[in-house]
Amino acid sequence: MTLSANNVSVKLGDAExxxxxxxxxxxxxxxxxxxxxxxxxxxxxxTLTGEYSPNEGTVLxxxxxxxxxxxxxxxxxxxxxSQNPSIAFDFLVSEIIEMGWVQDSLPHKFLKxxxxxxxxxxxxxxFLQRAFxxxxxxxxxxxxxxxxxxxxxxxxxxxxxRYLLLxxxxxxxxxxxxxxxxxxxxxxxxxxxxxxxxxHDLNLAARFADFVYLLVDGRVFCExxxxxxxxxxxxxxxxxxxxxxxRHGELNRLLVIAN
Amino acid sequence: MVEEAQNPTDRxxxxxxxxxxxxxxxxxxxxxxxxxxxxFLLVTFVLASMTGAxxxxxxxxxxxxxxxxxxxxxxxxxxxxxxxxAGVVGATLALAGACLQGMFRNPLADPxxxxxxxxxxxxxxxxxxxxxxxxxxxxxxxxxxxVAAAIGATLVTLFLYAFxxxxxxxxxxxxxxxxxxxxxxxxxxxxxxxxxxxDNQLRSLTFWMMGSFGRSTWDAIxxxxxxxxxxxxxxxxxxxxxxxxxxxxxxxxxxxIDVHRVRKSxxxxxxxxxxxxVAIVGMIGFVGLVVPHIxxxxxxxxxxxxxxxxxxxxxxxxxxxxxxxxxxxVPAELPVGLVTAFIGSPCLLWLLLxxxxxx
Ligand SMILES: Nc1ncnc2c1ncn2[C@@H]1O[C@H](COP(=O)(O)OP(=O)(O)OP(=O)(O)O)[C@@H](O)[C@H]1O
Ligand SMILES: [Mg+2]
Numbered sequence: 032m033t034l035s036a037n038n039v040s041v042k043l044g045d046a047e048x049x050x051x052x053x054x055x056x057x058x059x060x061x062x063x064x065x066x067x068x069x070x071x072x073x074x075x076x077x078t079l080t081g082e083y084s085p086n087e088g089t090v091l092x093x094x095x096x097x098x099x100x101x102x103x104x105x106x107x108x109x110x111x112x113s114q115n116p117s118i119a120f121d122f123l124v125s126e127i128i129e130m131g132w133v134q135d136s137l138p139h140k141f142l143k144x145x146x147x148x149x150x151x152x153x154x155x156x157x158f159l160q161r162a163f164x165x166x167x168x169x170x171x172x173x174x175x176x177x178x179x180x181x182x183x184x185x186x187x188x189x190x191x192x193r194y195l196l197l198x199x200x201x202x203x204x205x206x207x208x209x210x211x212x213x214x215x216x217x218x219x220x221x222x223x224x225x226x227x228x229x230x231h232d233l234n235l236a237a238r239f240a241d242f243v244y245l246l247v248d249g250r251v252f253c254e255x256x257x258x259x260x261x262x263x264x265x266x267x268x269x270x271x272x273x274x275x276x277x278r279h280g281e282l283n284r285l286l287v288i289a290n
Numbered sequence: 291m292v293e294e295a296q297n298p299t300d301r302x303x304x305x306x307x308x309x310x311x312x313x314x315x316x317x318x319x320x321x322x323x324x325x326x327x328x329x330f331l332l333v334t335f336v337l338a339s340m341t342g343a344x345x346x347x348x349x350x351x352x353x354x355x356x357x358x359x360x361x362x363x364x365x366x367x368x369x370x371x372x373x374x375x376a377g378v379v380g381a382t383l384a385l386a387g388a389c390l391q392g393m394f395r396n397p398l399a400d401p402x403x404x405x406x407x408x409x410x411x412x413x414x415x416x417x418x419x420x421x422x423x424x425x426x427x428x429x430x431x432x433x434x435x436x437v438a439a440a441i442g443a444t445l446v447t448l449f450l451y452a453f454x455x456x457x458x459x460x461x462x463x464x465x466x467x468x469x470x471x472x473x474x475x476x477x478x479x480x481x482x483x484x485x486x487x488x489d490n491q492l493r494s495l496t497f498w499m500m501g502s503f504g505r506s507t508w509d510a511i512x513x514x515x516x517x518x519x520x521x522x523x524x525x526x527x528x529x530x531x532x533x534x535x536x537x538x539x540x541x542x543x544x545x546x547i548d549v550h551r552v553r554k555s556x557x558x559x560x561x562x563x564x565x566x567x568v569a570i571v572g573m574i575g576f577v578g579l580v581v582p583h584i585x586x587x588x589x590x591x592x593x594x595x596x597x598x599x600x601x602x603x604x605x606x607x608x609x610x611x612x613x614x615x616x617x618x619x620v621p622a623e624l625p626v627g628l629v630t631a632f633i634g635s636p637c638l639l640w641l642l643l644x645x646x647x648x649x
Contacts, residue, residue: 080544106546116538119395120591130534133546139315182545 032093033057034079034109034194034225039088041078048074050249051088056194056225061217063236064229066246067270072229073113075246076196079227080111093192106133109194110182112175118163124174125150125159131178134186141186149184152215153177168203176200176212183224194225201235213239233287237261245269261285320589320599327602331377334606338373338613339365343621367508375506375514376612376626377605379571380581382518382563384604387578388585388596389525392532393556394450396465397586398641400579401564404450404465405472406443407575410561410568412479413442418494419487432513440517440565446472447557501572501627503612514566521562524555525597532556532593574627576634577604577611583641 034056041049048071056062056079064072077083079090081097090097097105110131118127128150132142150156153173158166163174176197183193195216201209213228217239220226230236236243236257243260245253247269253260266274266287273290316324340348346365351358383401390399390406401407417438426434453468484495531552534542539549567574585599608626611633615624 077540082540082543101546102543102548103546106544111544113540116536116541118536119397120536120586122536122591126533126590126592130537130545 032192033091034093034192034227035091036075036079036085037089037091039078039085039090041074041083042086043074043083047086048249049078049085052246052249052251053088054227054244054251054254056196056227057242058192058223058225059220060241061220061226061228061239062242062244063240064227064244064246065231065233065236066252070246071249072246073198074249076111076113076198076227076229079196080109081105092194103133103135106182108183108192109196110179111196111198112179112200113198122163123159124155124161124163124166127163127174128159128178128181131181133182137187145181145184145186149177149181152218153180154211169205169208172200172203173208173212176215180215180219185223192225193223194227195219197226197228199229199231201230201232209235233261233266237285237287257285261287316595317589320592320595323589324595324599324602327599327606331602331606331609334609334613335373335377338376338609339369341613342369342616371508371511372503372506372612373609375503375511375570376608378511378515378518379567379574380577380608380611381601381605382522382567383574383577383608384581384600385522385525385597386560386564387604388582388593388600389528389532389556389560390578391582392535392593392596393553394465395536397583398465398579398638400576401443401560402573402575402578403469403638404446405469405476406446406450406561406564407568407573408473408476408480409446410439410443410565411573412476412483413445413565414439414569415480415483415495416442419483419491432509436514436517436566436569438565439569440562443561443565443568444558447561451553451557501574501630502615502623502625503571504623505570510570514570517566518563521559521566522601525559525563528552528556528559529593529597532597536591572625572627574608574630576630576638577608579641580634580637581607583637 036052036054038051038053039049040047040051052071052075054062054064054075064075066072074083078085081090081100081102084098092100092105092108125146128146129142132145134141147156150159153176155170155173155177158170163171166174179195179197183195185191185193197216200212200216204212209232213235216226216228228236228240230240240257243253243255243257244251245260245265252269253265261276263274263276266276270289275288275290277286277288278284279286336348340346344361344364346361346369347358348365351362351365355362386401386406387399390401390404391397393399414435417434421434421438449472450468480495484492487495531542531547534545534547535549535552537545542552543549581604582596582600585596585603589595589599608630611629612626615626615629618624
């Protein structure tokens, strides 16, 4: 039970963006993808969702090649939160979240319950009936997060696997909500979901990731637990700036500081 | 089970089975608006069938047919097909407008502005002027005009589709400019065909320019209906996809939508209904633009509500516009396209100003 890329190479236009990348998203685990701008993180996520199809290699969803799955089959098992789209019409927040509901075979009451639960978790109950376009950037991002969560919400408590892919989910959020979203991600992944999160903030990655992939130039440069990947040599080489990594005694976690 | 039966969506299970309404229910206000629009449509329909150059006492005709022979003939052979046609064309134009706006993610898309109607008119005109030279079988004759118009509309919509394939969204400036260009090309085509046509054909042609229900007879309505009904069904099926498309093509795909298939069915659906409509009544502008806008102002932009509500309001609007055009200068008739343009063009101006301020 994993969502995995096996040795995938992806070409966009003439350039080869991903070069033989392998990675696994496993249930009950929060996996982080880090790397410099343009290293191919978003491309990897879009390949895992089937938006880009690999020239070489395969993407497997629970052992099945996603090329042979319909968009709806995939949608019921994995969700991607990417950059926030702007929306031309004045939808209500609740309508936007409802767009995430893809479990067509379940009756209406499951939608209602799941929607209530998801919006409670995300702390957006108070603006469910407000116009989406009237929200701040951060509030909009939280709404999109709720929508994505609803998409793979295990409303019927069956035992199928679900994967949550987040591309810089915290880019517009203040410190409190940054933590909030990652805590939520951690919570749902502890309940069985597999989570893959692209993060630029290495301290957040150090705090929340169970496993880390470091991409450099379309290749997995380094992979492993936080302790294995977050070394001064590796990070300094990747980002081309001197970086210090220290363990904070009281918090008992790694802190990453650029010199 | 008992609990499910009380659910409002389950009462609409027949719609669900057709794939039109799925898991999602209307809010109370949306349901109220829809019911209100149905009532409004019935009222306008009855009013318009009775009013005209000759007042037809509808209830007497129904209850006491023998003593109102002439009235009955007028009603069934002249008045009714006209009113029906106005309703059907109004509904389909508004439906087409709402679908194009959803697909292009732009509230100002409209079959007229985008040149889809021009394409249809050009197709229809080519058939009038050049169709005589082609060896069509007899039974095809009544279908020729709507099919030619639908082909013209399809070509334009396909062009628009190809044009927006990259980003999926048509921004305001591009939309207006592309519309101007296509309408201008359509104008050139129409001009050439007018130049090449004889007197008789010229008279038929002039009629496209303004739109009128003068040719709405049963013979014309039935073929149009056979084209419009399946096309409308396809459009009604895509309500949920239209909502998801608002998040962007990639996002819609992630949510399980086959984006290209949806866009294709919208392109062909819109082209077919606009083509069939234009073939019979000519060019009628602004219904597809203004009606969905009013509908969204009343009950929000969710397409499972916007699409049926636009169809209902579009039908009543065009029936009323036709009523005005028939009664305002009795016994003459104004072209109905003039009436809709008179009401619609200030609305367009207002919408443009409003959009500018917002963006
Ligand atoms: N559609 C495309 N066509 C061609 N090249 C592309 C396309 N999309 C991305 N690229 C290129 O691929 C590379 C990787 O892009 P990607 O968006 O995956 O990077 P990223 O790691 O997500 O970066 P960031 O941290 O800035 O989000 C970049 O060099 C980019 O220019
Ligand atoms: Mg990126």
